[in-house]
Amino acid sequence: MSTVEVFKVQIRPQTGGGASRSLRRSGMIPAILYGGEKENISLMVDPRDVEKGLHQSGFYSRIFELDVGDKKEQALVREVQFHPVTDRPVHMDFLRVRKDSKIHVAVPVHFLNENQCPGLKQGGILNIVLHDLDVTCAAGSIPAELTVDLTGLEIGAIIHTDVLQLPKGVVISHPDRDNTLATIVAPKISQGDEEVAEIEETATTEEPAVAEASKES
Incomplete structure (x- = not known):
């Protein structure tokens, strides 16, 4: 199950568009x-902490503990908004949760034993096909993966x-959808490889004819 981690936040003294731009x-x-x-x-957060979290698996399915003033709140990251040009985070939404809260969350899917x-x-x-799967469960029972x-x-x-093998209490949020996780497909043959194969096949079929012509001469 997901563990509770601390995410550093501070209470934002001012709100509004101008204050956000200044921030x-x-x-x-x-x-x-x-x-x-x-x-x-x-709140306000350090974008470096956000970027670090985004590079870790399960960022959106992990419960974080926030120190908000003199209180501690548990929350999920619900959304991160990005700048359309720089692609850097510009805003973040946290959703309060309790351990028994029923929530929908995307959990990362990992594939094991490729060498077997x-x-x-x-x-x-x-x-x-699906790097993450939407599931429904109690906030305190979110699988890490x-x-x-x-x-x-x-x-x-x-x-x-x-x-x-879903943990107890965890169900797929949309079982009626085509929940194909992945497929194993044959490697693609490039046009160059096809041309080489055709040349080799032609050469193989022509060799007996050349040999027969040599005998007749």
Whole structure:
């Protein structure tokens, strides 16, 4: 299950568009904590902490502890907004949760034992369709990850969500959708490879004819 980690936040002294722009110029970005039938709290965070978290698996499915004034709040990262040009984070949303809160969350899917997969050993390619899977569960029971064992799978295999061993209390949020996780496909043959194969095949079929002509002469 996901562990609770501390995320550094500070209460934002001012709100509004002008204050947010000024905050970004100072090197921080605005954030908000909402939900849980409590008042929204305007926060500010260090964008370097956000970027660090974004490079870690399960950033959006991890419960964080926030020190908000003299209180501690537990929350999930619900959204990070990015600058359209620089692609840097410019705003962040936190959702309050309790351990027994039922929530929808995207959990990362990891694929194991590639070295024991005959299809990949034969040159096949693992085509991942879903890197994350939407599940519903209590906030205190969010899996850190979901794993798929590739052992024994051949080229042409289609991996569906029914192979997953879901923890107790965790269900797929949209079971009616096509929840294909991945497929193992044959390697693509480039046009150059096809041309080489055709030349080799032509040369092979012409050799007997050349040999026969030599005998007749």
